[in-house]
Structures are given as structure tokens and as C-alpha cells.
Amino acid sequence: MRDVAIIGVGMTKIGKFPDRMLSSMGREAVIAALKDAGVPPKEIQAAYSGTSLGGALLGQRIFKDLGMSGMPINNMENACSSGSSAMREAWLSIASGLYDMVIAVGSEKLSALGGGTLPLEKEDLEVSGGMVMPALYAMRARRYMHEFGATPEHLAKVVVKSRRCATKNPQAQFRKETTVAEVLNSRMVADPLTLFQCCPMGDGSAAAILCSLDKARKYTSQPILIKGSVLVSGRFDNSFRDMTTPEITVRAAKQVYEMAGIGPKEVSLAEVHDAFSIAELLYYEALGFCARGEAPKLLDEGATEIGGRIPVNPSGGLISKGHPTGATGLAQTTEIVWQLRGQAGARQVKNAKVGLTHCTGGGIYGLDHGACSIHIFTK
Amino acid sequence: MRDVAIIGVGMTKIGKFPDRMLSSMGREAVIAALKDAGVPPKEIQAAYSGTSLGGALLGQRIFKDLGMSGMPINNMENACSSGSSAMREAWLSIASGLYDMVIAVGSEKLSALGGGTLPLEKEDLEVSGGMVMPALYAMRARRYMHEFGATPEHLAKVVVKSRRCATKNPQAQFRKETTVAEVLNSRMVADPLTLFQCCPMGDGSAAAILCSLDKARKYTSQPILIKGSVLVSGRFDNSFRDMTTPEITVRAAKQVYEMAGIGPKEVSLAEVHDAFSIAELLYYEALGFCARGEAPKLLDEGATEIGGRIPVNPSGGLISKGHPTGATGLAQTTEIVWQLRGQAGARQVKNAKVGLTHCTGGGIYGLDHGACSIHIFTK
Numbered sequence: 217m218r219d220v221a222i223i224g225v226g227m228t229k230i231g232k233f234p235d236r237m238l239s240s241m242g243r244e245a246v247i248a249a250l251k252d253a254g255v256p257p258k259e260i261q262a263a264y265s266g267t268s269l270g271g272a273l274l275g276q277r278i279f280k281d282l283g284m285s286g287m288p289i290n291n292m293e294n295a296c297s298s299g300s301s302a303m304r305e306a307w308l309s310i311a312s313g314l315y316d317m318v319i320a321v322g323s324e325k326l327s328a329l330g331g332g333t334l335p336l337e338k339e340d341l342e343v344s345g346g347m348v349m350p351a352l353y354a355m356r357a358r359r360y361m362h363e364f365g366a367t368p369e370h371l372a373k374v375v376v377k378s379r380r381c382a383t384k385n386p387q388a389q390f391r392k393e394t395t396v397a398e399v400l401n402s403r404m405v406a407d408p409l410t411l412f413q414c415c416p417m418g419d420g421s422a423a424a425i426l427c428s429l430d431k432a433r434k435y436t437s438q439p440i441l442i443k444g445s446v447l448v449s450g451r452f453d454n455s456f457r458d459m460t461t462p463e464i465t466v467r468a469a470k471q472v473y474e475m476a477g478i479g480p481k482e483v484s485l486a487e488v489h490d491a492f493s494i495a496e497l498l499y500y501e502a503l504g505f506c507a508r509g510e511a512p513k514l515l516d517e518g519a520t521e522i523g524g525r526i527p528v529n530p531s532g533g534l535i536s537k538g539h540p541t542g543a544t545g546l547a548q549t550t551e552i553v554w555q556l557r558g559q560a561g562a563r564q565v566k567n568a569k570v571g572l573t574h575c576t577g578g579g580i581y582g583l584d585h586g587a588c589s590i591h592i593f594t595k
Numbered sequence: 596m597r598d599v600a601i602i603g604v605g606m607t608k609i610g611k612f613p614d615r616m617l618s619s620m621g622r623e624a625v626i627a628a629l630k631d632a633g634v635p636p637k638e639i640q641a642a643y644s645g646t647s648l649g650g651a652l653l654g655q656r657i658f659k660d661l662g663m664s665g666m667p668i669n670n671m672e673n674a675c676s677s678g679s680s681a682m683r684e685a686w687l688s689i690a691s692g693l694y695d696m697v698i699a700v701g702s703e704k705l706s707a708l709g710g711g712t713l714p715l716e717k718e719d720l721e722v723s724g725g726m727v728m729p730a731l732y733a734m735r736a737r738r739y740m741h742e743f744g745a746t747p748e749h750l751a752k753v754v755v756k757s758r759r760c761a762t763k764n765p766q767a768q769f770r771k772e773t774t775v776a777e778v779l780n781s782r783m784v785a786d787p788l789t790l791f792q793c794c795p796m797g798d799g800s801a802a803a804i805l806c807s808l809d810k811a812r813k814y815t816s817q818p819i820l821i822k823g824s825v826l827v828s829g830r831f832d833n834s835f836r837d838m839t840t841p842e843i844t845v846r847a848a849k850q851v852y853e854m855a856g857i858g859p860k861e862v863s864l865a866e867v868h869d870a871f872s873i874a875e876l877l878y879y880e881a882l883g884f885c886a887r888g889e890a891p892k893l894l895d896e897g898a899t900e901i902g903g904r905i906p907v908n909p910s911g912g913l914i915s916k917g918h919p920t921g922a923t924g925l926a927q928t929t930e931i932v933w934q935l936r937g938q939a940g941a942r943q944v945k946n947a948k949v950g951l952t953h954c955t956g957g958g959i960y961g962l963d964h965g966a967c968s969i970h971i972f973t974k
Contacts (some may be wrong), residue, residue, distance in 0.1 A: 273672070285964060292672075444912065
């Protein structure tokens, strides 16, 4: 299979836009990506549109009013990994030689659902009994604190870092700095996770234009290579075996590092799935940025700050940039592309050469199984 | 890209099963396909699961209780083409060389929705004004009758043929023969389309196991080749230009015949998207089985009967076999595989060498844009 590059990205601001149509947000991201790539719509040969709760034929609803009707449009869903799943299929469609230029877009309007879910059937006994996402992550947090001596302050510091980054990101949902005390004093959601430690409900869209590397240089002097693209399924709620090891992420990480021929020590920066404060700490370890139990130390040392050894979530991450589920994978990609090009403004990571994006989740139905998708990008 | 074959298929009976979980129907189809292929679950490297209204993470919900967790699972949606879109991505994932063996499954439980839709946002003015599917096809029927002299009896004869085929199909939702008079006297839905001329709401699932051709012979002496796999998007409701030409199908047909290197005259049998009686007539022409305006003649001559020149919908089609939307593409595939292997029992088409499946639609939201997917298979 051949090399694939990203030649354009774009995204909306993330926030609550109940009066705005989801497809309109999708169009804004698509237009931004087309403009960024300098590609006319007619050169796009196929589209992959990701959404978790945005409803049927979202791709068609986005593209029809852009004069981009005719091409194959696939609508993809994989809970929180919907956008990254769309990107992986777009990658495959070019890597295979089937197409030369393809767009991936991810979009979500969680405000339209009022924070609810769309259960067709209740299949999960534990979730019916209360094991919803904040409860699951709260249990993980408690166990992690017990095993490795992390404190509530460590959890709060993840949020403080996140907000600090987001003040530098015009696309972010929350852009006001916070303090450890403010985080810990915010309303308790699921002990020890307070409100500020949970990612917000949000709306938004992001898009990326993928192109075979051999044609990419026609459009840009800065193609961003997709060196690794991995999707796995598995038990998302691993709580009955080892609560502090997100097995699905560990497995996907192993696969993507192997595929890219790049190890965790070579990663310049990462956008990881910090749906809750504890999640970021667990994923430091699962992605190999530090050893088991050493995430609090990594955080305390400032290694994951924008100026640190391995900056994590310079965009503000899910907790502050926001988490419109189906858009997240492509919003992460947009951030990494901007960073690798040196276009990230006040939050620019110096010498950014290798970027990683990580999405994982299940549980739109609270399902104990889910998906994890990791991508590795290089200049 | 390399050749891909189908080595196993399976499907549930189609009907209304409100007390049965959708994922359980999916598992039944998957197990049947695995058994048919003689493949142990652990050899499946990836899955594509299609559904239009079945909700999030359906693939995970199907596979987790089969011990098939871990592999990449993609959930695909494309309205009535959801199942065939899943199959096309499965085909691509093998044709590209990424995987050797992949399963595609399509599932739907329309009875759980009470016949309703899931509108997140109302985007379509015409649909809000009443241009729902039966109305659209009724207008097409009226125009076709005006242009080409078709009669209500022609429409009814499509249903009579459909029911006659379905009496020979144990998987079909409706298995009782009917008459022209009975069809015409059934309740009027949208003039001239009576109730019997509209496909029913149904539940069910179907699956296919795809394998690289070079490995397929290890499992079967009868691999069925996928010679053409096409997906297009476009204006589904073409009513403002030419109501009797389904442009999206005409375009997809042109592409798939070119890809397969096979023309319409070489097709032995076809499963086409007869969501309404008039649809089957329009698709005879759009797929090139007869010239413009000659569909009623083709039907009158018996050419599309099981014993005819070009049997269409020997399974009973959407009108009688049923139309659980996300399952339909793979149910069509299952029928074609059985026919090409000579395993279709009482409805076997003699000398079946080339089979075609055709799905098209939009309009789960009544959207004027949609998808069309056509596949061509050979022995």
C-alpha cells in the first residue's frame, strides 16, 4: 500500500450551538479544509463522514449543498472514535490505490440531544445499574489513587493544564484559566471526579483532506504523512480484570507503533482522549509516555506541558477544547497538523516532528465494549 | 488491487420480531455465515457492520458475545444502502491487501421504531410538505404511466411475481401468493400505489464472509467473485428533471459494468431495490435489462420470472422477502451467492453465472439526496 498525506484541515469552534444545523457545522469544516488545501471540491473523489449520534446520511446532508454530490459517501460510526474511524477508512481508500484524494469529516451536535442517549435496546445490565461513564472513570480514579498514591490534586492539575492550553486555542469551548482549588470545589459528579474534571457536552465539526503522497506535493510544501492508522475493538470497561490499565488502548498503541516504525519516545506531542481527568493520566502510561504508576510524576514535572518533554493535549483536549464525539478524532488531527506545520500560534510545540492522536470509547449505550483508534503523523 | 471472493453467507428469516434483540439477529446471521464458510471466528480479521437505524456500536454489540472482540469493527450507515456499503468497505479492505478475511453484516429492527424515523433536524422543505417515499414513488408511477402507457395492472403484476417467488423462499416475510385484483384492491397508500405495492417494515440480518481469492480455495470449491463494487451518492429524488429516470442508479450501473467488464446482457439474474412496485420497472431500464419505456413489455413477456431471460428478485425482493433496511444489501448478496452456487432450492435460476445486487435510497429523513450501491458477482 502507498503513502498517504494530509494536505488540508479545518474545524469549527467547539461549543453549544443549539440553533445551528449539524450539517452546516460540517460544511464549515469541509470548506475550511478545502481552502486550507487549496483544492477545488471537484477533485475530491470520495468522502467518509463520522458521527456517533448525528443521524442518518449525515455525509449527504453536509455535501449536497456544496455541489459535492456524486462521489461515494460513507457514513461511519464508532462512538467516540467515529471521526478517527472515518479517517482510517479514508486513509485505506487512498493507500489501496482506489482513490487519490478523499475527505474525512466528523461532526456532532450533542446539544440537540440534551445530553441524552438514543437507546434502541437496553443490552447492558451493569449500565442499567448505574455504571455510566463518570461512574466508571471514578472507579478507575479511586483504584489508581489506591495503587499508585495519586491525589485529588493530581487529577485537578490535569484540568488546570488543560484550561491553560485552551486559553491559547480560539476553537476551544472553555478558555478561562482555573486553579486546583476551583477544580476540586466544583460540583461533585462521581467521587472523586468533580464537574471540571469531566469533558463538556459540545457541538462542532472538523475535517481533513487526504491525498496520495506522490500527488500531495502538487498542493502543499508541507504534506503531513499518516505513518500509522489503527483501529481495534474490545472491552472498554476492563474493570473486572485491571481497572487502571486501559487494555484496548495498550493494544492499539502496540499496533500503531509497530506499523509506524516509531516508538513512544520519538513522539513530539499527542492529543489523547482525556474525557475525564483520570483518563489523561491512564493514557500517559498506556501510550508509553511513562512507566506504570508514574503518570502523576510526569505531570508534576511539567513534562506534558506545551514546553515539556512530551506535550499532551496542547489544544486543551476533550476537557477544555471540548468533545463533540464524532468530531473529536478529526479535531485532534487538525491540531496535530497545525502543530507539525508550525501553525499553532501561542500554543505551538517547539520542534514538533511526530504527532499522535488517540480516541477511545464505548458506552454511548454504556456498552462495555467499544473502539480505540490511534494515528501517528510525521512531517 | 487483488481479487476478492465470498466464501460464506447467512441470514435470518425476515419478519417482525419485536421481542428479539437486534444484536441477536446479527449474531444469528454471523454464525450462519461462519458455518457456511467453515471458518472459525478467530480467522476473521475485521468487521463492517451496516445499519440505518439500529443505533451506535451495533457491530460491537453483535460480535462481543461471539468471542470476536479485538478486531477492527466499523459501523456503516447509508440509508437503504447501509449493508452494501459495509460490504464494499469489506471488499476494499481485502482488495487493498490490508486483510485476508473480513466479515460484512447488515442488520435492522424496524419494528422497534414503530415505522417512525429519527429526525435530529428537519432539513428538507419538500419532505416536511409531504414528499415522503410512497408519495415520491407514486408520482414516478403516474409519470411513467403517462409517458409509456403502463397500467395499474403492470404495477400489480410486479407484486404477483414477487409473491410467487417468495412462496419458494423460507426467509421471506410474505409467502402467500396474490392476484392482480387483490393487489389493486388492497388499501390505497399513495395513488396509484396500493398497500401490497409497498415493501413492508421488517426486522432481520444477513452476513457475508469475504476472502482474498488466493486463500478462498482453501475453504471452498465454489468461491463467488466480487467483480464490481460501486457506491455513488447523488440526488435520489430526481423529480424536477426526469421523474422516470433514477439518475443515481443509471450512473452507478455504468460504473459497475465498466469495473466488472461485464454488460447488462451478460447478467444471469439480479436482486434489485423494489421498495415499491414501480421501482422494479424503473430499475429494469436503469440497469439496462431493457430499453427505455419497455419495462412493462419485459414484465409481460415473463422475462424477469425465475424461468425467464433475466430473472429479477427471485428471492421475492424487498416487496415480499422484506426490507430491513441495513440488512438488505447483504440479504441480496446472500441470495445471489446461493443462486450462483446452485443452492437456491425451488427458486433456483438455471445456468446462473453472473449475479447483480442493487441498493438505492435516501430519505430516512426524507432527504432528497442518497446513495446507490451495485455489486456484480460471478462464479
